[in-house]
Amino acid sequence: MTVSKPNVLVIGTGGVGAIVAYELSLVEKCTVSIVVRRDYSTVSASGYNIHSCAHGDVAGWKPDRIYASVEEARKESYDFVVVSTKNLPDITKVEDLIEPVVTEGKTTVVLMQNGFDIGRPVIQKYPENCCISGVSHIGSHNTNGVITQTQKNKCLVSYFPNDSLPIDTQIAQAKELVELLSHPKNDIIYFESAKWYRYRKLVYNATLNTVAALTRVDTGRLLLSGGLEAISIPAMKEVLKVAKADGIDLPEDVVNLVVHSDDGDWFKPSMLVDVEKGNPIELEVILGNLLTVAKELNVETPVLSLLYELLKVVQYSLKEKAGLIKIPNVRPANEKTFK
């Protein structure tokens, strides 16, 4: 008797997605399809060239199938759809992006993406499907189909609780993903609470990442200039307050741990790198979703809220640079009375 392997689709093959697809394929417990947009012609012709600290040099690797779009990928039915695109719901909503490849009651959606409470819109739209959280700590980037991995894939896998489904099913799906992806050269760990872990990440991302992006300094200069203590640490305390109201107790020393996490480096967090490159920032999933929860829980967040409003202006201008917003040459008249 042959049991057919699970069918997995990876959407978003930047540095993270390409290594995840490659490792899924190395483990050989599933078939692997990928959606490649920008690099489709290169990758479909000659595959990926991978230079990896974990896997050495790999020339011309291809997964089982390569699609140019999610729409094309709907030819198959998937057990897992792994999303590792940048998470920009104000531009593209993940729950809409994956619609062609989600089979109701079958496909488990894996969000291997940045951000907080990102399972909510997926579960709302697909209440019969499991939604899995993957938080990947990996150093890897994709330059025109050439993947350079500088840090082993350490990934924490949890489920985003879906009240319509039995918990056991959700745990089983998370653990199945761990099995499909686990390889001696990576570190794939089942972790009980997606919420805990994503709050823990926010202590950095909502406070140091955001302030660095806004002031355009690395986290070392943020410390030296006094901004860390005047802005980021008060912001961290607001994150902890929201977490506590949400039933999550983070460790007492988390502020100190987070502040010291870049010690020794003039480190530029991801949002700052995006701003410098003129790319839209993951503002909604890092701050927007947190502020939604804070509001639901009646927790005041004056610092985080103002950072959010300021970064929304920055995001507006990044979208304009990316051609997503068009501004007329002549400033439109405005008759409104402001009070």
Added chain:
Amino acid sequence: MTVSKPNVLVIGTGGVGAIVAYELSLVEKCTVSIVVRRDYSTVSASGYNIHSCAHGDVAGWKPDRIYASVEEARKESYDFVVVSTKNLPDITKVEDLIEPVVTEGKTTVVLMQNGFDIGRPVIQKYPENCCISGVSHIGSHNTNGVITQTQKNKCLVSYFPNDSLPIDTQIAQAKELVELLSHPKNDIIYFESAKWYRYRKLVYNATLNTVAALTRVDTGRLLLSGGLEAISIPAMKEVLKVAKADGIDLPEDVVNLVVHSDDGDWFKPSMLVDVEKGNPIELEVILGNLLTVAKELNVETPVLSLLYELLKVVQYSLKEKAGLIKIPNVRPANEKTFK
């Protein structure tokens, strides 16, 4: 009997200072010396070339005397010292800069500069001298000794109240300056309250100028992106609250007037222009001094305070760019425990 003319020194001959010096000299009621730093060799050799909407083209204009530094200018004794440098007390304190040319009990100090409550440190250091406020509305810039004036010099002259001196003396000094500078081609107006006028200017400068500098968008895009209503208008209300506590009632419709003041233009305020050019910003005199007064009056300013802390980080990085702060290549170790 000949009465000697008052002796006036102008320090800071950018676009504003050069036109002020030129107009003082045109009126011929005083002798005019200037301190020129960057352009000294050009200006002392061949004078200023002025292209002016008010005065036409003027070739090779020189005042009575030209000095390369304030130290050099101490050879004379002055009735008025007009300061029209950029106002950056975190880099150079005006009260220290002018020390060589202020004669106790004689020299009237005229601050023709941006900012709020800027008379305070001057009066503290020179309690026997009058301190005059000049708020200049002029379009004028200096490019290597060539002055281009695009908008007539409209200047509001008041005194910064000095409790050690009779009010009448202070009013008389302000009015004397008006007389020395008034010319058919400018508009020099005595205005009673320096404080009122400088609060009025803050409604724009502390809120639109600062937020534009931080988010790096012009005031038109600030409106379109929602930042005006989410950030700048709440900040304006804080300015009005401080003003009220300080005894200054601004007009009811001031918010609306200020918001509409750039109508029709994608206008970049001065702080944004400075940030884009990599020049230090006038943060301390625009926000720092206001927050000092707010604290003295026990007025809460959460929005303005956070904007100030964020812009302090930006200022730190602008000072680094200008070579005023040196950062080591290797990030220094930090043993502190953050809580």
